[in-house]
Amino acid sequence: MTRHTIVRVAARYVSGRPLDGRSVREYPYLSRGAGRWPGWQRQAARLGVPATAATTAYAATAYTDYTRAAGVTLAVVAARAARRRWARRRFRRAYLSPTLAALSVPLGGARVRLHVDPGLGTLMPRLAKPLSPAEVAVRRWYGQRVEPVLRWPVDRAMRAWWTLQRACRPATQRLAVFRRPGAEDTGPRIDLTIDTPYLTDEQRKLVSSIVRSKIPAGELVESWDQVGASVSARWTVRRRPPSRVGLAELLAALPKLAEWEFYLGASVGEVPVILSLKDDSPHIAVSAGSGAGKSVLAQLVAVQVLARGGRVVILGRKGSHRWALGLAGVDYCHRPEQMHQALIRAARVADERNTLAMHEADDWDPGPRTLVICEELNATIGQLTTYWADTRGKSDPKRSPAVTALGELLFMGRSAKINVLAIAQMLTARAIGGPEARENFGVRCLARYTANAWKMLVPEAAMPRASRTLGRWQIVIGGVATECQVAYLTRTEARAVAAPVHMSAKDPDGPLTSDVHVDVDTITLREAADRGVIPWSVGAAQKRLQRDREHAPTPCGTRGRADLYRVTDLIEWVSGTLAPYAGDAS
Known part of the structure; x- marks a missing residue:
């Protein structure tokens, strides 16, 4: 039976061990083990909290003015930390806890670790509540009066850091050859680790369905890794x-x-x-x-x-x-x-x-x-x-x-x-x-x-969501x-x-049925219709010429009884006539 003397309890307190004398194997110094914190974190908290309290008490009595300023600063920092902690608490209650509860049933009680970046999709905006007029006024006053003062030293520090980076860039670029490539930045993501050696296809589909249903983060890319003693999955935002x-x-x-x-x-x-x-x-x-x-x-x-x-x-x-x-x-x-x-x-x-x-070689070019x-x-x-x-x-x-x-x-x-x-x-x-x-x-x-x-x-390819962006295709x-x-x-x-590159009229394959060669400068309306210069019949083109005298091309000669037109003039006229209908073409 472990004896709890004053000396032993004091030694355990200073060294970061459990006060009840439990085994060091279950509660190691460098890792968490069965406890909530590693031993070194318990040691830092036990020694740091009394030291901080004593230093604060001494400074409050010896340096009154400085203590007041430090107290205001600490109060602001504590308020912002409490606000962030409250936001994380709401985030866990809305997304993490329900997801873990839903996963516990299909996974048979296996230990699950879930990490969700708050910046993923619209998760945080979904938790926002409408502001009252008083809250809007307070936020406006804070943004105009307090926020600039708090931001000023941070902005100056960042500008100084950027200046130092630019000054050191010639040296850092030379040292870049010795830098090992790291993991690619995947951005906001969902990480899931399950302490089980293997999941079947049905289990993975069920887990994926639960995660996508409980965490509405939009279209995500899913990847699984089942190598090792645990199974891990990651959902990242689809890059475009x-x-x-x-x-x-x-x-x-x-x-x-x-x-x-x-x-x-x-x-x-x-x-x-x-x-x-x-x-x-x-x-x-x-x-x-x-x-x-x-x-x-x-x-x-x-x-x-x-x-x-x-x-x-x-x-x-x-x-x-x-x-x-x-x-x-x-x-x-x-x-x-x-x-x-x-x-x-x-x-x-x-x-x-x-x-x-x-009758030709394998690399013969047919034309x-x-x-x-x-x-x-x-x-x-x-x-x-x-x-x-x-x-x-x-x-x-x-x-x-x-x-x-x-x-x-x-x-x-x-x-x-x-x-x-x-x-x-x-x-x-x-x-x-x-x-x-x-x-x-x-x-x-x-x-x-x-x-x-x-x-x-x-059907052999997985179907992604169709994009509404013009010109976005799946090849x-x-x-x-x-x-x-x-x-x-x-x-x-x-x-x-x-x-x-212009093709020669003496091509061994012969002219196409409606080629318009660059050496033909003038043609009749019938030739233009046959060669595809105008998308109408001869009769329809003549009627359009009569109705559109202001923009219609002027004949540059005759061939028998037919008028001759320049090919470039006909092309410009057709393009101008069909321009209002350009949106109909897909």
């Missing part, structure tokens, strides 16, 4: 890509890319998102709601193809790509008959290139790359089918040759360097020609998506989704990027 990416970022990345690589934008930390039509997939599927920026993404890929001397075939009736009007190497097809012929020709070129590749942009594929397939049903003869096949050609491009376009960029609000298998054809799209881009669209196109490659802010180019910037 930059809010805007434009021409400067594209021009900086373009010289570093190979011919088959394309810059799409920036992800978290301004890391460039690069797409490879050689390694990732030869074709791109774009699925997004109206107004999400589908045509902006297609424009970005198209200008990079044109800048490298390639060709672009645009199938679309909306006029979303007016930036491409009049550019060399662009086949802008806005009528069903133009789309029909363009797809058949592209399939024929792909077949010829694949036939030639059989300039061709990008086929299928705008609003849900409607385009129907238009092609209807056009063929109205024009085919009795001996012609029932299936539209253009739809068949599109399917052939999807299956043999990789080796022929002919790539398809399919755009649709809902890229169903029926819209693209069947589920086997849709499987050729290894790169899938989604924005403003629904749960049904995500499950249909990329899914190989089941991995990367959040990307797509680079936005104005019409002038797009033409400037695409214009440096």
Whole structure:
């Protein structure tokens, strides 16, 4: 039986041991053990509190003026500490205690340690209560009269510290090579440690559901670590890509890319998102709601193809790509008959290139790359089918040759360097020609998506919350989704990027069905309609010229009975006429 003599109790008090003489193994000096504090903290409290009280009592009698000033200062510090302690108490009662109580049941009573940063999301603002007029007046008086006085020495100290850091920067930069990289600052987070060696998938899902329900901190990123004797989990705030990416970022990345690589934008930390039509997939599927920026993404890929001397075939009736009007190497097809012929020709070129590749070396280059942009594929397939049903003869096949050609491009376009960029609000298998054809799209881009669209196109990837930020896309490659802010180019910037490389009219593949070459300066309205310079028929264009005499281009000559117009004048007139409807393009 332990004897409690005065000497032994005094020794225990001074050394920081438990006063009842319990074992040192249970209550060690450096760690907490079974007690609330380690031994050294108990020792500091036992010796420091009496010493502080005695010093304060002596100073109060010997130095009255200084004691009064120190008392006021200590009172202010104590009041602020009590306020912070009260806020932490409310925080624990609102979030930590209910969460720990809910976790105790599924974890079978295992010891759980939970840390939640108060700065996470809107946790602290949720606890705020409306202020009365008196409280508002007191806070205003405090902010105007007291806070500046208290902040002044702190601000001066920080400015002096910053000045010292700038003075020492040359030396600290040289010493940086000896500094070991530390853990990345994750910012505000939720840390959970469970004293159990393993949790099943069902238990982890239940724990995650409890934490997200009891601590409403918004969208979080979850990570688990089950290595060792305990299981730990962390929830951090999801980092976002930059809010805007434009021409400067594209021009900086373009010289570093190979011919088959394309810059799409920036992800978290301004890391460039690069797409490879050689390694990732030869074709791109774009699925997004109206107004999400589908045509902006297609424009970005198209200008990079044109800048490298390639060709672009645009199938679309909306006029979303007016930036491409009049550019060399662009086949802008806005009528069903133009789309029909363009797809058949592209399939024929792909077949010829694949036939030639059989007798060439493995690294043989079949020619300039061709990008086929299928705008609003849900409607385009129907238009092609209807056009063929109205024009085919009795001996012609029932299936539209253009739809068949599109399917052939999807299956043999990789080796022929002919790539398809399919755009649709809902890229169903029926819209693209069947589920086997849709499987050729290894790169899938989604924005403003629904749960049904995500499950249909990329069920193998976890679905993040859809962003309402314009230009924010999820680029899914190989089941991995990367959040990307797509680079936005104005019409002038797009033409400037695409214009440096002009294609020759003597290209071995021949001219496209509606190419507008830079060497053709003047054309008739019929030629302009056939080549895609104007998005209307000849009759509709003539009526618009009659109604819009103030802004209509002036004829610069005649060819027979037809008036001749400069291509640049027609492009400027079309751009000005369609400008009020620019918001309709997605």
